[in-house]
Amino acid sequence: xxxxxxxxxxxxxxxxxxxxxFAGSDLVVVVSDNLNGLDPHDLNDNISQAxxxxxxxxxxxxxxxxxxxxxxxxxxxxxxxxxxFIFHLRKxxxxxxxxxFDASVVKFSFDRGGNPANNLKRQSIYVMIDHTDVxxxxxxxxTLKYPFGAFPNDLAHPGAAIVNPKLxxxxxxxxTRHATGTGPYELVSWDxxxxxxxxxxxxxxxxxxxxxxxxxxxxxxxxxxxxMLQAGEAQFITPVPPAMISRIEKDPKIAIFDKPGLLSLFTxxxxxxxxxxxxxxxxxxxxxxxxxxxxxxxxSGYADEQFSPMAxxxxxxxxxxxxxxxxxxxxxxxxxxxxPNGFEATITGSPATIPKRTMEFLQQxxxxxxxxxxxETLEAGVLxxxxxxxxxxxxxxxxxxxxxxxxxxxxxDWGIRPFLWGKGFPxxxxxxxxxxxxxxxxxxxxGLSTVDPEKRAAAYAIAQxxxxxxxxxxFLGQAHNLAAYSVKLKGATIRGDGQFxxxxxxxxx
Amino acid sequence: MLAYLxxxxxxxVPVLLSVSIFVFAFVHLLPGDPARLVAGQEATVxxxxxxxxELALDRPLWEQYARYLSQLARLQLGRSIKTHEPVSALxxxxxxxxxxxTVVSMVWAVILGVGLGVLCGVKxxxxxxxxxxxxxxxxxxxxxxxxxxxxxxxxxxxxxWLPTGGYGGWTSFIMPAFTLGSxxxxxxxxxxxxxxxxxxxxxxxxxxxxxxxxxxxxxWTHTLRNALIPVITLTGLQFGFLLGGAIVVETVFAWPGxxxxxxxxxxxxxxxxxxxxxxxxxxxxxxxxxxxxxxxxLVNPEIRLQ
Numbered sequence: 001x002x003x004x005x006x007x008x009x010x011x012x013x014x015x016x017x018x019x020x021x022f023a024g025s026d027l028v029v030v031v032s033d034n035l036n037g038l039d040p041h042d043l044n045d046n047i048s049q050a051x052x053x054x055x056x057x058x059x060x061x062x063x064x065x066x067x068x069x070x071x072x073x074x075x076x077x078x079x080x081x082x083x084x085f086i087f088h089l090r091k092x093x094x095x096x097x098x099x100x101f102d103a104s105v106v107k108f109s110f111d112r113g114g115n116p117a118n119n120l121k122r123q124s125i126y127v128m129i130d131h132t133d134v135x136x137x138x139x140x141x142x143t144l145k146y147p148f149g150a151f152p153n154d155l156a157h158p159g160a161a162i163v164n165p166k167l168x169x170x171x172x173x174x175x176t177r178h179a180t181g182t183g184p185y186e187l188v189s190w191d192x193x194x195x196x197x198x199x200x201x202x203x204x205x206x207x208x209x210x211x212x213x214x215x216x217x218x219x220x221x222x223x224x225x226x227x228m229l230q231a232g233e234a235q236f237i238t239p240v241p242p243a244m245i246s247r248i249e250k251d252p253k254i255a256i257f258d259k260p261g262l263l264s265l266f267t268x269x270x271x272x273x274x275x276x277x278x279x280x281x282x283x284x285x286x287x288x289x290x291x292x293x294x295x296x297x298x299x300s301g302y303a304d305e306q307f308s309p310m311a312x313x314x315x316x317x318x319x320x321x322x323x324x325x326x327x328x329x330x331x332x333x334x335x336x337x338x339x340p341n342g343f344e345a346t347i348t349g350s351p352a353t354i355p356k357r358t359m360e361f362l363q364q365x366x367x368x369x370x371x372x373x374x375x376e377t378l379e380a381g382v383l384x385x386x387x388x389x390x391x392x393x394x395x396x397x398x399x400x401x402x403x404x405x406x407x408x409x410x411x412x413d414w415g416i417r418p419f420l421w422g423k424g425f426p427x428x429x430x431x432x433x434x435x436x437x438x439x440x441x442x443x444x445x446x447g448l449s450t451v452d453p454e455k456r457a458a459a460y461a462i463a464q465x466x467x468x469x470x471x472x473x474x475f476l477g478q479a480h481n482l483a484a485y486s487v488k489l490k491g492a493t494i495r496g497d498g499q500f501x502x503x504x505x506x507x508x509x
Numbered sequence: 510m511l512a513y514l515x516x517x518x519x520x521x522v523p524v525l526l527s528v529s530i531f532v533f534a535f536v537h538l539l540p541g542d543p544a545r546l547v548a549g550q551e552a553t554v555x556x557x558x559x560x561x562x563e564l565a566l567d568r569p570l571w572e573q574y575a576r577y578l579s580q581l582a583r584l585q586l587g588r589s590i591k592t593h594e595p596v597s598a599l600x601x602x603x604x605x606x607x608x609x610x611t612v613v614s615m616v617w618a619v620i621l622g623v624g625l626g627v628l629c630g631v632k633x634x635x636x637x638x639x640x641x642x643x644x645x646x647x648x649x650x651x652x653x654x655x656x657x658x659x660x661x662x663x664x665x666x667x668x669x670w671l672p673t674g675g676y677g678g679w680t681s682f683i684m685p686a687f688t689l690g691s692x693x694x695x696x697x698x699x700x701x702x703x704x705x706x707x708x709x710x711x712x713x714x715x716x717x718x719x720x721x722x723x724x725x726x727x728x729w730t731h732t733l734r735n736a737l738i739p740v741i742t743l744t745g746l747q748f749g750f751l752l753g754g755a756i757v758v759e760t761v762f763a764w765p766g767x768x769x770x771x772x773x774x775x776x777x778x779x780x781x782x783x784x785x786x787x788x789x790x791x792x793x794x795x796x797x798x799x800x801x802x803x804x805x806x807l808v809n810p811e812i813r814l815q
Contacts, residue, residue: 034773035592036591036592037592037593042593044548044549044550044551044552045549116555116556116559119556119559119560119563121547121548121549121552121556123553123556124551124552124553124556127553173588173593174593174594176592176593176594177594191602191765192602192603192606192765193763193765194765217675217763218763219674219763220760220763220769221654221760221761221763223658223661223761224658224661224673224674224760224761224762224763227658227661227662227665227666227673228673228674228763230665230666231665231666231669231672231673232669233665233672233673379541379776380541380546380776381539381540381541381542381546381776381777381778382540382541384541384542384545384546385540385541385542385545388542388545388557389542408551418551427545427554427557428553428554430550
């Protein structure tokens with residue numbers, strides 16, 4: 001025990017004096033990639049966003065179960081048209097440097113994030129805002145350009161977090177290296193691969209958080225992350241590749257986090273071009289895949305059956321009838337569509353382990369119905385260029401794309417619109433299947449134009465049913481979120497969207 | 510001597526200038542759009558264009574190069590596209606970990622490698638020679654990521670003696686330096702042996718022996734001294750390569766060095782960072798070559814005269 005402690009101290013001792021590390025618990029969280037910054041308005045990756053949620057809060061937040069809970073706002077009211085929102089703010093909140101939080105800070109933050117001249121990566125969150133008014137020091141009114149029912153959910157996104165105006169002014173372009181908000185933790189330092197945080201003594205909930213210091217480290221190699229946890233140098237690691245779980249399952253000091261996530265796995269087919277413009281072909285390809293084998297072979301069982309284009313857990317989720325596995329019927333459908341001997345196609349994806357193995361798996365499955373797939377792996381930069389620079393679906397060079405989608409807002413809209421909306425062909429959004437259906441488009445737009453949960457649920461029920469029936473994608477499954485942690489740590493989880501989540505009252509023995 | 514140094518240093522300017530042109534062209538012609546990569550999957554078209562404009566990627570290439578060169582002339586490297594950090598700060602953070610790891614690995618690898626090489630050269634054909642040859646082949650062919658993970662599993666997970674990785678106290682150097690240096694030591698040993706054997710057959714070595722120079726003098730003064738010239742060249746080259754950042758070892762041992770930075774910046778098309786890193790490698794190689802040339806003179810005064 002003493003040895004483990006001394007090594008943790010050694011690791012921490014670089015930045016902290018040993019005395020401050022001795023004073024209490026230091027939690028070491030290890031993730032796979034480097035942070036891109038600390039400015040919540042300028043981040044678009046899960047790893048940096050999860051870190052920014054430790055230091056920043058928005059008017060609302062999503063808890064560990066992705067449920068919307070108030071944070072810096074106490075309550076809100078909206079008009080029926082969902083175009084005007086009034087937020088009542090929490091009183092007595094201050095930033096770690098003593099700057100008070102009030103309505104003017106909210107206005108500053110929204111104006112900053114949404115101003116196109118600032119070129120911040122999260123502008124999309126603010127696009128519907130027409131203007132923000134300070135009603136009184138603790139009341140803010142936001143007027144939208146068009147109805148947007150999911151607005152409070154939007155405000156729970158890290159990109160809508162409230163930033164400290166004083167720090168923005170002080171650091172200018174370097175704000176992203178110094179940002180720290182009203183969250184439970186406060187920034188200490190950020191170097192090459194290590195972010196150091198300490199407890200925010202002025203946090204709005206007295207007595208919390210219970211963990212004194214937090215180290216957020218980036219370690220790219222899966223095996224090394226695992227070794228750090230086994231050696232007691234880290235208390236929480238994510239991600240853990242499914243194939244590695246068996247190596248730590250029996251260790252009594254280690255617990256496995258395994259929960260269904262929001263990541264839906266699928267293969268797109270270019271619906272605008274032959275042979276995939278025929279629904280019978282797309283149905284055949286869905287029927288040709290043994291999804292149970294896929295979950296077992298590629299995910300070591302850490303994936304679930306998929307029942308809807310939208311992920312389970314989102315409001316309005318409705319189960320559809322699974323496509324099942326029926327190669328004979330698939331062959332018959334292909335023949336009916338005029339491809340009795342199958343056809344040739346290219347499937348493209350990232351060279352990372354799971355997508356690559358998935359494509360090889362599909363290649364083998366499709367061979368059974370006469371469809372000859374060529375697997376093409378492309379490095380991220382090249383793939384992105386190919387995907388986003390097509391002027392029209394007819395000229396798209398990628399036939400089938402191995403990909404998936406996970407919503408970052410926890411709302412149904414962002415769980416379906418980016419990849420199935422007829423107006424969302426790239427480069428606008430990520431509809432790489434070039435799927436366009438009037439019923440689905442109308443339903444998606446109806447869901448956006450109201451805050452009434454019942455009306456929204458009805459709209460998304462229609463969209464899901466139609467898009468499932470049309471089989472614009474090969475629906476493969478729902479991935480689990482996997483992590484591993486020390487049994488001494490309580491209150492750390494992975495949320496549905498794959499982000500590391502630390503409860504305010506988390507403890508480390 | 511000073512004039513020579515000055516001449517050499519001035520001679521590096523055209524080298525670096527051509528490197529800058531080559532690297533600039535290379536990174537800008539790579540397929541992949543940094544504006545889209547920076548803006549991310551959820552960005553709007555306007556946003557992507559906004560980023561492109563902000564980064565001046567919408568300007569003609571020659572204009573971008575001129576801008577880059579004028580920055581360089583003022584010793585500025587610009588800001589990272591990905592993190593907005595000044596490139597100089599990004600590189601500075603990672604340079605020392607890489608430099609120290611390289612120095613530590615090279616020191617033990619060269620001492621052991623040259624020592625073993627001489628031993629094998631002297632006892633060629635003997636069991637020492639064969640054992641060392643086997644060890645060297647093992648050292649060269651052992652994949653470093655595998656060796657690294659094996660070491661971590663044994664010394665960190667099972668025994669708990671050493672930290673798994675990271676740049677910290679001296680204990681954090683042991684496993685990465687061993688992993689990185691073992692391949693170098695193996696190459697050095699083989700190389701020294703063959704240079705030693707070659708020189709041993711020279712007339713002046715036979716002359717030294719026949720005029721009664723003690724065997725120790727024949728080995729260390731007459732043979733090794735002359736065999737060292739190619740060994741120094743190799744050491745310089747290896748040093749230069751390792752300074753570029755050992756990507757595999759840095760990845761396995763979570764070492765915050767230049768290799769990982771390069772990989773990350775290439776996959777993100779972070780032009781300013783890629784350009785700065787490659788320019789830095791070029792400068793390092795130029796300096797190492799200069800030092801190697803000076804060392805030649807030290808070992809063999811005849812070279813100095815030329």
